[in-house]
Amino acid sequence: MSAQLTAPVSRKAKFQDLGIRTASAAVLIPVALFGLIMGGWVWALLILVFVVGMLREWRALSHHVPPPRTGFLLAGLPYAIVPALSLLWLRMQPDTGLDDVLFLLLVVWLTDIGAYIVGRIVGGRKLAPAISPGKTLSGAIGGLVIGCLAGMIFAGGPLGILPAAVLSVVSQIGDLAESALKRRLGVKDSGNTIPGHGGLFDRLDGVLAAAPVAALLAALAQGGLPLWR
Template sequence: MTAATGRSNLQERVISGVVLIVAVLALTWAGGIWFRLLSAAIGGAILYEWMAMALPQHRSPHRLVLAVLLAVVLLMLVVGISGTTLLLALAAATILAATHAAYAKVGFWPVAGLAYAGLSAISLAALRGGDWAGLAATLFLFAVVWATDILAYFVGKAVGGPKLAPSISPGKTWSGAIGGTLAGIVAGVIVALWVGAAWGVAAMLVTGFALSVVSQLGDLFESSLKRRFGAKDSSQLIPGHGGVMDRVDGLVAAAFAMFVIGALAAGVDAPAHAFFAR
């Protein structure tokens, strides 16, 4: 790759990233059905890319089964069905998909994709909810994950050093992981203080650290998935970034972790209240 090509790719990556961030923040601020539509779109794109990697083209009947089952769950999400009902619907859809997979002999991975896509969409939508706590929690999540992702990339490029997981993702380094984690913690604390969180700085630090680490594990999981199926990118839907999964792997992992903790503490339908409540 020439220097000019590298600069061009970086510019394309930055422009696409800025456009995506602005669009996502606008939909997050709007909340309601707009954010639920965004969550559903992310879930749908994840399943599409997952099937492209894990399910051969000649398995189109099973592709259709997975798509229809997820579409039902995502439609329920968009119209505002409660989180508990959505989880039950996703569980039922996963069981039906597993039954069909056993009959069609297509293996475990496509069914895992359905569960992964559905949980990603449900976690994001449930966290945002429809109130101030949901907005605050989602902005906190974005700040931690985005700062982690951006600084891990640039610190890793600038500092280099020992590889984090060379057998999974040869480009990632320990310096990038540490730099990204520190950036995620700082960004999370800044946003938490900005929105007026009542919890102490120590809790903000711990939460930011945990979500940053989980987001990087989510990134590694997606890298291992691509390596398993011999894919460089999950798709080419986003210029300079590859696919949707390439952009949201860390986000959906951290969102799921935050959703689980919040659901256990404050209920499935108001997980953000475990972190932000007036």
């Protein structure tokens, strides 16, 4: 009887932050897609708003660092600006820009969703317990598989698997790096830019890591052809 009573609570606890993730996605995804589809100055303005927001968060995080804080503050510039420039450059490509950024965002978002769902359902061995106790090896593999499937479907064939795999792995590394930074600073969230749901770095860590790699892949693909060609 007791096991039957506690099991639903346990399952509910596994997905206790699902509401936060859903609410964040409901705000960020439509805004990002609108700016991306519009392109031009709308996309540039949206990127600028995100950069300013992230730099404000970084400045607030610096208060958790013992002085002098100059090195930490300066490190925030490339962390926010390099991915921003990568996203701008990708979108500027006249024939492939929209597809490349959509490919990037789709792979990163579905990697994150897949890792979350598979990790909560399957559980098992922790991926990096000293950095992020909630992440599991099963979740990382599940996120990778789902990210690769998303890339393959978007690209219309198996050529999408390899770039999707690269971006999926890099995005998960970015997620872990941001978790390690927060643990080092002793904070739960990077900020409160999204009220009740944390900061921009919390929600964009995978994109921040994967965007420069996506730009590099596009540049290597004969100067900006679709990532999967």
